[in-house]
Amino acid sequence: EAVVSTQSTGVVMLLKSCFVVASSMWRYAAAACATGAAGYVAANSNLFSGAAEGKPFPEIKSTHSLVAKHVTKEKWDKLSGIQTATSGFTLGQAISCAVEFDNQHCGIYAGDYDSYQDFADVFDPIIQEYHGITAEAKHTSDMDVSKIQGNVHPDAPVKSVRIRVGRSFNGFGLSPGITRQQRLDLEKLLISAFSNFEGDLKGNYYPLLGMEESVRKQLVDDHFLFVSGDPNLISAGMERDWPEGRGIFHNEAKTFLVWVNEEDQTRIISMQKGGDVKAVFERLARAIKAVQDSVKEKSGKDFLFDEKYGYIHSCPTRDHPTT
Numbered sequence: 136e137a138v139v140s141t142q143s144t145g146v147v148m149l150l151k152s153c154f155v156v157a158s159s160m161w162r163y164a165a166a167a168c169a170t171g172a173a174g175y176v177a178a179n180s181n182l183f184s185g186a187a188e189g190k191p192f193p194e195i196k197s198t199h200s201l202v203a204k205h206v207t208k209e210k211w212d213k214l215s216g217i218q219t220a221t222s223g224f225t226l227g228q229a230i231s232c233a234v235e236f237d238n239q240h241c242g243i244y245a246g247d248y249d250s251y252q253d254f255a256d257v258f259d260p261i262i263q264e265y266h267g268i269t270a271e272a273k274h275t276s277d278m279d280v281s282k283i284q285g286n287v288h289p290d291a292p293v294k295s296v297r298i299r300v301g302r303s304f305n306g307f308g309l310s311p312g313i314t315r316q317q318r319l320d321l322e323k324l325l326i327s328a329f330s331n332f333e334g335d336l337k338g339n340y341y342p343l344l345g346m347e348e349s350v351r352k353q354l355v356d357d358h359f360l361f362v363s364g365d366p367n368l369i370s371a372g373m374e375r376d377w378p379e380g381r382g383i384f385h386n387e388a389k390t391f392l393v394w395v396n397e398e399d400q401t402r403i404i405s406m407q408k409g410g411d412v413k414a415v416f417e418r419l420a421r422a423i424k425a426v427q428d429s430v431k432e433k434s435g436k437d438f439l440f441d442e443k444y445g446y447i448h449s450c451p452t453r454d455h456p457t458t
Contacts, residue, residue, distance in 0.1 A: 262444070332386070344379050403419065
């Protein structure tokens with residue numbers, strides 16, 4: 136995912152598998168939601184908890200969603216009692232947004248890598264329809280900067296460029312299903328990995344829990360801070376134990392960021408003023424490798440990657456051809 140911020144909207148560029156969308160400003164907004172931070176599923180655990188049979192088929196309020204189309208009663212009866220091994224996630228938890236809200240297009244999240252396998256009868260057709268691919272499709276990824284030809288014209292009214300990807304590590308649940316201990320362990324591992332960064336990637340980590348007001352204000356002014364309150368994330372269980380186990384790393388030049396335990400385990404971001412897309416992409420490629428290599432050195436854990444789905448995210452709309 137990539138954003139080119141310009142003085143005039145309407146410019147759209149395609150950079151390999153990254154989408155570069157023109158915009159006049161950074162957009163970080165969160166909507167208020169009456170549902171508690173534990174989420175809709177927690178408030179209706181009798182319907183959505185696993186390890187029990189005979190749970191009633193839920194009313195799916197988003198009647199035109201992909202969940203409504205592909206979560207049939209037959210599939211529900213087959214899959215609703217399954218709990219995943221990594222985080223104990225259930226199909227009921229996966230579809231909570233489509234059950235609670237009437238405005239979802241997709242309406243499903245994965246709680247861990249197991250979800251894509253245990254609930255493949257639901258996830259596979261949703262992924263295929265959303266991305267317009269066949270059941271035989273395979274993910275391709277190419278981060279070779281040398282293959283990028285050309286750049287944004289220096290006279291173009293481009294204010295800034297941002298490119299970001301999500302990455303997850305094996306052995307931990309994804310945000311909708313990750314346990315409290317897994318989230319804390321992952322944050323600890325990433326903090327240790329960040330300490331290995333050198334050169335222009337070197338920087339500091341700022342945990343959301345206990346953040347000083349001066350630091351919070353600076354991160355807000357820099358448009359770096361992610362916040363709570365998104366109704367979908369709350370419903371899906373992604374804001375449990377907020378803000379514990381979450382934080383932001385950025386380098387000294389503020390051109391490389393990592394969001395920890397927001398919607399994805401990590402969001403790796405490269406950005407800078409001006410229109411030098413190639414430089415931003417080059418830094419992103421180095422940053423992704425730095426995060427991957429450092430975590431692997433510290434723990435032996437690697438990115439979650441599937442030959443079919445690609446790099447695993449909590450939201451299937453980001454899987455397969457997008458990053």
